[in-house]
Amino acid sequence: MITIQNLRKDVKTILLNQMAEGLIAPGHRISLPSIAETLEVSATPVREALSQLVETGIVTYIPNRGFFVTELNTSEALELYELMITLETAAVKQSTFTNAQLAELRLINLNFTKATHATERLKLDMAFHKCLIKSYTNQYAHKLIEDIRLRIFIYEHVYMTNMPNETSVKMHNDIIDALEQKEVDKAISILQDNWNISINHINQNHHEQ
Numbered sequence: 001m002i003t004i005q006n007l008r009k010d011v012k013t014i015l016l017n018q019m020a021e022g023l024i025a026p027g028h029r030i031s032l033p034s035i036a037e038t039l040e041v042s043a044t045p046v047r048e049a050l051s052q053l054v055e056t057g058i059v060t061y062i063p064n065r066g067f068f069v070t071e072l073n074t075s076e077a078l079e080l081y082e083l084m085i086t087l088e089t090a091a092v093k094q095s096t097f098t099n100a101q102l103a104e105l106r107l108i109n110l111n112f113t114k115a116t117h118a119t120e121r122l123k124l125d126m127a128f129h130k131c132l133i134k135s136y137t138n139q140y141a142h143k144l145i146e147d148i149r150l151r152i153f154i155y156e157h158v159y160m161t162n163m164p165n166e167t168s169v170k171m172h173n174d175i176i177d178a179l180e181q182k183e184v185d186k187a188i189s190i191l192q193d194n195w196n197i198s199i200n201h202i203n204q205n206h207h208e209q
Contacts, residue, residue, distance in 0.1 A: 008049040010039055015058070015069065016153060026071035026154055030059065056147045070151070077155055077202055084148045085195045087141055089188045091133040097179045098135075105131055105179075109172040112165065121165055122156055128172055132191075155202060167197065 014035055018024045030050065032043045039046065050067045053059040060070045072080070108131060112124040126149060136142065171194045178187035 007039070007041070007045050008052050011035055011046060011049040012053060012058075012150070014038060015053075016150070024069055026069050028069050029065070030067040030069060032067070056150055058147075058150045058153075072151065072155075074202060077152060078199060080148050080152050081195060081199050081202070084145065084152065085192055087145050087148070088129065088133060088195075089191055091136040091138070091141060091145070092188055092191060093184060094138075095133055095135045101131065101134065102176055102180055105172070105176050109169060109176070112172065113169050115165070122153075125156070125168065132175070152198075156198065168194065 015024070015030070024030065032046050032050070036043045036046045047067075050059055051061065054061050054067075058070055060068045062068060105128060108124055108128045112121060112128065115121040115124055129149075133142070133145070171190055175187045175190050175194070178184070178190065
């Protein structure tokens with residue numbers, strides 16, 4: 001049985017995949033029939049799922065026009081990145097890191113090293129950041145972080161498309177090394193620098209809308 005929660009997740013996955021493949025972009029209208037056909041359901045539950053996604057900020061509803069992928073301006077994007085840095089660094093500071101988790105981070109980063117396609121690199125980068133805070137117990141913060149991650153997705157995809165991944169790979173390894181040495185403050189500092197690369201990229205390549 002398809003629940004609205006599962007459908008919402010499926011719709012979100014389809015939207016992110018379409019954005020990653022360049023099929024839709026911020027500001028573009030979302031085709032309900034196309035998503036409904038892909039999921040083999042009617043348009044009604046898709047509409048309900050999209051209505052819930054409006055709450056996350058990645059989808060915007062315009063009366064009498066339909067649902068659209070939310071279009072961020074540079075100022076809003078930078079504010080979201082700043083909030084992401086605040087939340088994620090706080091999560092790392094209050095997390096514990098087992099040998100198994102550190103090994104998982106190593107494996108993700110190894111796969112990230114081998115990835116050549118921007119979409120694959122972005123998914124692995126997101127997986128790394130999720131794994132980094134998996135032991136953090138504040139579920140409300142997790143939800144906020146996930147919502148922000150979705151909203152900055154398109155900017156991260158552009159970054160992964162235009163920039164080599166050597167810098168991120170090294171930073172990820174340095175974060176893991178610091179955590180292995182119990183140097184959490186050092187890991188947090190590197191994590192902040194890692195996010196600041198994206199912020200600098202936005203400042204250099206996007207104009208205020």
